[in-house]
Amino acid sequence: MRLPPGHPAIAPTTVGVLIVNLGTPDAPTATAVRRYLAEFLSDRRVVDYPRWIWTPLLYGVILNVRPARSAKAYAKIWTREGSPLRLYTGNVADALGERMADKVRVDFAMRYGAPSIRQRLFAMKEAGADRILVVPLYPQYSRSTSASVADAAFDALKSMTWQPALRVAAPFHDDPIYIAALKATAGASLSALDWAPERVILSFHGTPKRHLREGDPYHCHCLKTARLLRDAMGWTDEFAPVAFQSRFGREEWLGPATDATIRGLAEGGVRRIAVMTPGFVADCLETLEEIAIGGAETFAQSGGEKFKAIPCLNDSPSMIDLLEALVAREAAGWI
Structure with missing residues (x-):
């Protein structure tokens, strides 16, 4: 110019x-x-x-x-x-x-x-x-x-x-490239284990249940991501249940709660689980401390034996x- x-x-x-x-x-x-x-x-x-x-x-x-x-x-x-x-x-x-x-x-x-x-x-x-x-x-x-x-x-x-x-x-909850990236991450993480999980929990961050009633599509987006990921991995609903973490306050939040799901599976006789967090693209406090550390402790204290926190996409290709x-x-x- x-x-x-x-x-x-x-x-x-x-x-x-x-x-x-x-x-x-x-x-x-x-x-x-x-x-x-x-x-x-x-x-x-x-x-x-x-x-x-x-x-x-x-x-x-x-x-x-x-x-x-x-x-x-x-x-x-x-x-x-x-x-x-x-x-x-x-x-x-x-x-x-x-x-x-x-x-x-x-x-x-x-x-x-x-x-x-x-x-x-x-x-x-x-x-x-x-x-x-x-x-x-x-x-x-x-x-x-x-x-x-x-x-x-x-x-x-x-x-x-x-x-x-x-x-x-x-x-981008239902973007095919996103689902393919989740599939690749899960596959690489699970294939590196010398044991096979009996369940893979799909844990999303929770929100007040009231938000769903008021028109927030978050819950629906989480369930669609979970469905598409299950389809891609060949998992059933029972094998890969959805749960919600990080509850804050006394108001009713989306459920079931991740910590209660982990505890319930162990108390029900499941001894090997993995947890995946498809609502987070980068590992953070909620995935590294709440799930990888806290979730593993909850599972072990409830009778579980093998626990794997599947990493997020992070800075992967x-x-x-x-x-x-x-x-x-x-x-x-x-x-």
Whole structure:
């Protein structure tokens, strides 16, 4: 572009791709976890109780009790490079950026914690991205995850004088490439064992059951993912039951609960199980501490003998293949 004399320089325009995961504290300490939980649990998409009820409970009780306990859990999974979730998400962004360097500029953000969606959207805009695709790394849509990412992305645009065009990628719970990636991961993990599981639990993050009644498709998306994965693996419903983990609060949540399912199988005589978490694309607190550590302990204490937590897609080649296909589809007309 030929500019008139004295005109400020204009960065070449490009298409940006911002992949977004849930988030993580900066360190496995009570102070860092408190800061993270304050942001997470203040999101009305996550906890939608009236503020006059929730705010005193959050700041008067929860944030004074839970951070120290959660920090101990994070310490069990922390690596030399830091949070596994941030590490895998950053690795995926780098790999996808290298693969699609001639088409898009790739970055990553966390819905809660750092780097924030706002920070990375502004950085992309400054680098010349006039069209940005936001990819929430949640296979199944939920108002407390997918919708919250969209809220944060569009909120960030409010303070921009010149806004980029913005798209938010659709969920990919039934995408054939996603199901194929899950099949490959499960197959590789199970074939490496010197024993065969009697059950493979498909554990998804739980949400309040009320959300289903109010029209959130999350439960339906989880069941469809499970059905397609069973079909791909040749598993029956009995062999691969669905369960829901990470319940928080006293409200009724989706069930059956994963911990109760693990315990019930062991008490019923099942001695060898595996647990797969198809709602998470990267290993994190919920998969590494709650399932791989806590689930294994529950199974052993209830009479079980062999337990395997199947890893998430993480930064595997199949994960990069999946994201490349998603970006090509969702950014159609831009690249």
